[in-house]
Amino acid sequence: xxxxxxxxxxxxxxxxxxxxxxxxxxxxxxxxxxxxxxxxxxxxxxxxxxxxxxxxxxxxxxxxxxxxxxxxxxxxxxxxxxxxxxxxxxxxxxxxxxxxxxxxxxxxxxxxxxxxxxxxxxxxxxxxxxxxxxxxxxxxxxxxxxxxxxxxxxxxxxxxxxxxxxxxxxxxxxxxxxxxxxxxxxxxxxxxxxxxxxxxxxxxxxxxxxxxxxxxxxxxxxxxxxxxxxxxxxxxxxxxxxxxxxxxxxxxxxxxxxxxxxxxxxxxxxxxxxxxxxxxxxxx
Amino acid sequence: xxxxxxxxxxxxxxxxxxxxxxxxxxxxxxxxxxxxxxxxxxxxxxxxxxxxxxxxxxxxxxxxxxxxxxxxxxxxxxxxxxxxxxxxxxxxxxxxxxxxxxxxxxxxxxxxxxxxxxxxxxxxxxxxxxxxxxxxxxxxx
Numbered sequence: 001x002x003x004x005x006x007x008x009x010x011x012x013x014x015x016x017x018x019x020x021x022x023x024x025x026x027x028x029x030x031x032x033x034x035x036x037x038x039x040x041x042x043x044x045x046x047x048x049x050x051x052x053x054x055x056x057x058x059x060x061x062x063x064x065x066x067x068x069x070x071x072x073x074x075x076x077x078x079x080x081x082x083x084x085x086x087x088x089x090x091x092x093x094x095x096x097x098x099x100x101x102x103x104x105x106x107x108x109x110x111x112x113x114x115x116x117x118x119x120x121x122x123x124x125x126x127x128x129x130x131x132x133x134x135x136x137x138x139x140x141x142x143x144x145x146x147x148x149x150x151x152x153x154x155x156x157x158x159x160x161x162x163x164x165x166x167x168x169x170x171x172x173x174x175x176x177x178x179x180x181x182x183x184x185x186x187x188x189x190x191x192x193x194x195x196x197x198x199x200x201x202x203x204x205x206x207x208x209x210x211x212x213x214x215x216x217x218x219x220x221x222x223x224x225x226x227x228x229x230x231x232x233x234x235x236x237x238x239x240x241x242x243x244x245x246x247x248x249x250x251x252x253x254x255x256x257x258x259x260x261x262x263x264x265x266x267x268x269x270x271x272x273x274x275x276x277x278x279x280x281x282x283x284x
Numbered sequence: 285x286x287x288x289x290x291x292x293x294x295x296x297x298x299x300x301x302x303x304x305x306x307x308x309x310x311x312x313x314x315x316x317x318x319x320x321x322x323x324x325x326x327x328x329x330x331x332x333x334x335x336x337x338x339x340x341x342x343x344x345x346x347x348x349x350x351x352x353x354x355x356x357x358x359x360x361x362x363x364x365x366x367x368x369x370x371x372x373x374x375x376x377x378x379x380x381x382x383x384x385x386x387x388x389x390x391x392x393x394x395x396x397x398x399x400x401x402x403x404x405x406x407x408x409x410x411x412x413x414x415x416x417x418x419x420x421x422x423x424x425x
Binding site: 010011014015018019022025026029030033051058084086088159161189190194195196258259260261275 | 292295296299300303306307310314327331334335337338340341342343369407409410
């Protein structure tokens with residue numbers, strides 16, 4: 001009888017032992033699974049934040065003033081609508097205003113573009129006229145006309161690219177244009193809308209308070225935004241100088257990049273439309 | 285006495301049965317590791333379109349397409365430009381189709397998951413010809 005009781009206790013001990021073993025295995029599996037899930041979710045959330053941030057800064061148009069925190073946007077957008085069109089100046093017989101006239105080499109031929117024909121409001125100071133080599137040219141505004149001068153030899157055809165922005169903060173950069181010679185009928189081709197990163201918004205972002213911006217955007221993670229030019233020089237570095245926004249050397253850092261075109265200016269006068277890339281870092 | 289022996293035996297069998305059921309539940313619940321959501325295809329498609337849009341906004345795409353040269357020359361030139369823009373984890377092919385011509389699929393591999401992105405151009409300078417720039421893009425193994 002005593003032997004039998006002992007045998008019953010062995011059953012219990014064995015059962016408890018097996019139970020504890022199974023429990024330990026279950027805990028180990030669960031911990032591993034949950035840890036993996038946690039890491040995966042952590043990376044996914046950061047990636048989602050970085051994708052959202054990159055999409056908004058390159059595709060969205062918001063405006064704010066860096067010194068007025070109440071104007072900080074809920075969605076950060078650096079994009080502006082720019083318009084590009086081409087102008088052909090062809091010093092050949094078919095394009096002479098006076099069809100019975102003779103062709104001559106032209107110096108300071110007047111080119112006129114009627115800005116009311118665009119059918120949209122734009123910032124006149126944002127006008128950028130580029131020659132075929134991408135060099136910026138002087139222009140002026142005369143009434144409803146954008147005017148600039150061109151040299152063209154006989155039978156020479158020259159193309160010019162003109163950019164305008166629907167809203168910007170550039171300063172006047174008109175200069176005197178000779179109106180003495182106007183022999184050619186220039187051809188102005190239809191406008192094409194392009195997305196470009198606006199200089200004004202880059203300026204405002206650079207001066208914006210990082211902590212306030214992060215709060216306004218409702219971001220849970222820290223972020224850093226860089227705009228590189230074609231030579232990989234940093235054109236914008238937001239927000240350098242803030243400890244929280246410094247990219248850590250360790251940990252989960254998600255970096256996404258996108259190529260963009262952006263307005264370049266000096267002393268608030270637009271001088272080029274450049275190619276570059278945005279890299280957005282999300283971490284923390 | 286025999287009955288007493290059988291009780292212990294039955295109890296042990298119950299435990300073993302319970303353990304087996306637990307094991308089966310664990311195996312079914314945790315047999316595959318949590319996987320990332322399958323966002324890659326939509327991300328690749330978005331990146332591909334952004335790359336073509338960037339080439340257009342920067343004024344590089346249309347001069348090549350409307351240059352008047354054979355389309356396969358323009359395709360190679362566009363591919364060269366895209367090499368520096370797209371991630372190295374993908375392969376791609378460009379096909380340019382004029383007007384309503386069908387785009388060729390001969391350069392896209394047959395045994396892969398291909399993502400197709402179309403970018404439409406309706407004119408450039410004096411030309412109002414319609415072109416479709418098609419990108420076939422797929423992940424490298």
